[in-house]
Amino acid sequence: MGRIWLSILTAFAVSYVIRVLPLTLIRKPIKNRFLRSFLYYVPYVTLAVMTFPAIVEATELPAAGTAALVVGIVVAWRGGSLIQVAAACCAVVLLLEAIL
Amino acid sequence: MNSNSKSTPYREGLRDGVPIGLGYFAVAFSLGIAARGAGLSALQGFIASTLCIASAGEYALFSLIGAGATLLEIALVTLITNARYLLMSAALSQRIRPEMPNVHRFLFGAAITDELFGINIARPGYLDPVYYYGAITTSVPLWAVGTALGIMMGNLLPGRIVSALSVALYGMFLAIFVPAAKGDRVVAACVVLSFGLSWLFRTLPALAVISEGNRTILLTVAISVLAALLFPAREMEADNG
Numbered sequence: 001m002g003r004i005w006l007s008i009l010t011a012f013a014v015s016y017v018i019r020v021l022p023l024t025l026i027r028k029p030i031k032n033r034f035l036r037s038f039l040y041y042v043p044y045v046t047l048a049v050m051t052f053p054a055i056v057e058a059t060e061l062p063a064a065g066t067a068a069l070v071v072g073i074v075v076a077w078r079g080g081s082l083i084q085v086a087a088a089c090c091a092v093v094l095l096l097e098a099i100l
Numbered sequence: 101m102n103s104n105s106k107s108t109p110y111r112e113g114l115r116d117g118v119p120i121g122l123g124y125f126a127v128a129f130s131l132g133i134a135a136r137g138a139g140l141s142a143l144q145g146f147i148a149s150t151l152c153i154a155s156a157g158e159y160a161l162f163s164l165i166g167a168g169a170t171l172l173e174i175a176l177v178t179l180i181t182n183a184r185y186l187l188m189s190a191a192l193s194q195r196i197r198p199e200m201p202n203v204h205r206f207l208f209g210a211a212i213t214d215e216l217f218g219i220n221i222a223r224p225g226y227l228d229p230v231y232y233y234g235a236i237t238t239s240v241p242l243w244a245v246g247t248a249l250g251i252m253m254g255n256l257l258p259g260r261i262v263s264a265l266s267v268a269l270y271g272m273f274l275a276i277f278v279p280a281a282k283g284d285r286v287v288a289a290c291v292v293l294s295f296g297l298s299w300l301f302r303t304l305p306a307l308a309v310i311s312e313g314n315r316t317i318l319l320t321v322a323i324s325v326l327a328a329l330l331f332p333a334r335e336m337e338a339d340n341g
Contacts, residue, residue: 007165007174008144008147008148008151008152010175011157011161011174011175013175014175014182015151015152015153015157015185016210019185019189019210022186022190022192023192023196023212024209025193026193034329036194037331041290043191043217043277044277044291045324046188047276047277048273048290049315049316050214051273051277051295052295052298053299053303054270055267059263059264059267060260060263061263068270069274077279077282079279082119083116083119084275085271085274085278086119086122087271089268090264090265090268093263093267094261097263
């Protein structure tokens, strides 16, 4: 088998173990208050860390990415669905990059 | 044809997977361009994306393949870039209905990604594997196809379109954590702190040497530990109901 295929399989094996191990090993509700709180915060913090400043750097013009961030926050704050928020962000970038 | 508006968990998953899939497609397309540079065929890119389903992890994988890295190096870097899935998997384990058949853990577990994790954790109560499978159906194939098309077609899409599509992913992230921040001041403070520190780590030359994957892990653990120590009362929704 080629080196590329072996590399892909290696990455898959490691990713799969990382993803499935906690799910299969942790069978009971975690009682520890600190751990429970920690796991409650993790998803929001991870997503926030990955969103900024990455969204500003994802577009051709940083101003468009910044505008997408602001508009996205406003739409999400007002209760916009997943699709609505994502579409609003895309539309702002399309519009701004066409104008600027 | 009459469209039936009856909402089942599978259909809801299909629906919520669509914006994720569109975002995936755009990101995977640019990922495919990187994979092409590393010498992957469209089939190899398709399989790699179907199996690994990870943007940062796959980007690292393709760079390493291009650099002629050893399998051990690939395993280590994959472990680091994907370590956050370990935390997400642990978080999901707390939302599983006790009587759920075990096989589900091995199936949807393979598709723990930032976005699929996000929309599943955002639903109240126990995790519904059927909803998860619905979301996988409309998102993961677009990730794999996007990678293959990126390898085959390179730079055919105008930059402006790629630019607009690439913020779809972040829009989805916002749709998940902004409502949570609105309802919980501690989460709001965490978000502000995350933005600030993430920007600082990206900008300060001494800290910018830390890779994107490591930065995500480091900041996630540090900020979540801090929040859990200072405000330990928060609990996961499934336990309240």
